[in-house]
Amino acid sequence: MSGELDLPRDRYSSDNYEQIIRILEEKLTSLQAETESLRKELNYYKSELEKLLSPPLVEATILDIIDNEHVIVKSTSGPNLVVTVSNEINTKTLEVGQLVALNQRGSTIVKVLPNREEPFVKSMEIIERPDVKYTEIGGLSQQIHEIREVIELPLKEPELFREMGIQPPKGVLLYGPPGTGKTLLAKAVASESNATFIHIVASEFAQKFVGEGARVVREVFELAREKSPSIVFIDEIDAIGAKRVDLGTSGEREIQRTMMQLLAELDGFQPLDNVKIIAATNRIDILDPALLRPGRFDRIIEISLPNFEGRKDIFNIYLSKMKVAIDEIDLDYLSRQTDGLSGADIKNICTEAGYFAIRNNEREIHMRHFIAAINKIKGNKKQGEYKDREEKYT
16 A cells, blocks of 8 residues: 555564563653652752741740749840740650740740750860879979879778868869969879869850850859869969959959859869869969858968979989980089079970980980070070080080
């Protein structure tokens, strides 16, 4: 018949149809999987869009529970509020001090938030203990004995104090010139004891917003209680513990509020609470008398500049770690020439002596290097005073 295609019949055999059907089925399966993937992606972006468009919630702390429907909360963005509770929340599960989320208008509790640790406060806990031993501290044998009695012994053997009927001091205040070993002594306590060590510089208590400093103090001591036995070391406590004045700026008043919170926390501890406080300062003369009264920092330990024997001990400690020409080192002379210097100065002298040897391409540190280092550290302009002694070891 004209106009009709003359196609071979075997082209449309049953095998070919089955092959075409299989290809179409595979393609359909692939399209269904792709549709499901796109549907999931669409739902994801819808949920993200809802999150972006949803109003923020307000964090608050429960102060009191009035009844099954009303609660008093302290909002982070304003004053105390009396709010209602969403029907989705069981009022019986609410507790004073819990964190909750309020809706945008701040009139209803819509979610109970989990308790969390303040990252700023948590970072104060020393996880890896300082590698400092009492044997590495020179010239402070009496102070080490005292701080071990006051800090370590009550933590390790509290039953001994109960048996004797005495109460050990709550806290220890270390005072003295800079570089005498106050912080080093606190690090040794952290290293030698099995207690959790929390280190904070007092200036970190000074926060930007009103009430934040007091909150940080409170949370530091809450962390100390949770991690007990623990030691709280407050360095440079004069930053918040200076004598109070009647007049001052708003910043000074905030510092005073922070100190009042610190005093309250010190008063709240029992001597055998397994929490001990060590504070350090260079200026004990400016501290508020309220900090120094009995019941707070009961033991006050002076960390003074090392004497002749103390300086020899410090030199011995650092020289034991250095490659020196030990036969020519005169410790008595070094100790005499460093009168009035601190332990930190002596450490600096030993470091500078090493640099003098390195500059001269020498593989050993000699006496002349120490003398040159003393001249540099002391800033002594009378270089000729040591010239004869220096030439002896040249």
